[in-house]
Amino acid sequence: MRRIPTACFSSVAAGLIAAAPASASDHDEQVWTSATATTALSPKVDTTLELHSRYTDDVSRVGQVLIRPSVTYKLPRGWSVTAGYVYVRTRFENTAANDEHRSWQQIGYTLAANAATGLAITGRTRVEQRFRPDADGVGWRLRQQVRAQLPLGRGNPVRAVVWNETFIGLNTTAWDGHDGVDQVRTFIGASLPIADGVTVEPGYLNQTVFRIGPERVNHILAANIFARF
Template identity: 75%
Template sequence: MPLFRYIAAPLAIVVGTIPAHASEHDEQIWTSMTGTTTLFDNVDATLELHGRYTDEVSRLGQVLIRPSLTLRLPRGWSATAGYVYVHTRFARTVANEEHRAWEQVAYIFKQDRATGLSISGRTRVEQRFRSDSEGVGWRLRQQLRAQLPLPRGPLRVVVWNETFVGLNTTRWDRHKGIDQVRTFIGASLPVAVAARNDDRPELQ
């Protein structure tokens, strides 16, 4: 029977420059839930659900649904392909829907068994489509991540940075070059077998 692993990341507070048509500075709360099941010896299926409360945390401004398949490779590497549905409606704007196909390679730079320190990265390419406009937007996302268990207890310190780079422009997205930079400093706490809970302040 495939093993089901449940990951909950219930809180992310975002303050900074928000893309699309939101105000230049906006306090947000992001929620996410992820479920993963093993299909074969080295193939996993994952479903992520994200809800983002925007406009000074006054409303659910964005919903993301992200299914994917991951092929686990030797030495901690993996290759993933997936799809994302994004529904966005900020205050005083017209709702829009975006569809994304994406491909990703994840890799490990360093893994110290003595300390538990892990330094990893992932490179993701997205092809973005809008139902109300023409054109395919290509975007590169590069993330670096470090994780270190504390000497006592299950708590882990997590730090990561992700840079978004637009590779072209479309009628609906004029952002070419660096579009966003997200930095996360926080903690990861296992709450059950094969589960964890992240409380994460995030700067975008």
């Protein structure tokens, strides 16, 4: 394992938070919840199902629901490859709901790990192919995430967690005319074990969405539960 000073976590956290854009003229308060269940099909293959509900417009209604199954093949030295599908149903205020289907592929990797301190810095690079049944065109999007976590004291099972994810549109379609940086998400919170194989990650998530006109900044209370069976 590479040895990295504990102080590195503070630097990574500060850098990730700074990566979130600071100003915009359109804001919303939201609550995002998710449940992720993973089980092993073999020593090297995992299958995962994620369920997401996102409450928008000052937490007044369900604005988006996602269902995301996937299969991961684990490689040596902390690498992995994943392929999956996601169904997304979105309803903006005073508009009809729309459906989106995505296929996606991902590479996961460990950037740094320190056995003495428990510091771990990981990354994932994901490519999505996005389809709308009511419109033509396939939207390609790149998602890059870097995540750092560190135990809050020696032997403490509670971990501080910080991550940043940038979404980049690779093309335009009839239903999405925006390419380039689409949005940036930055999370700061904690990982709390609540049972054998089950952890909860509550925290604050800042989402900045870039679009024609004013940017939109969503201030989100996020609560994510992870279970491994």
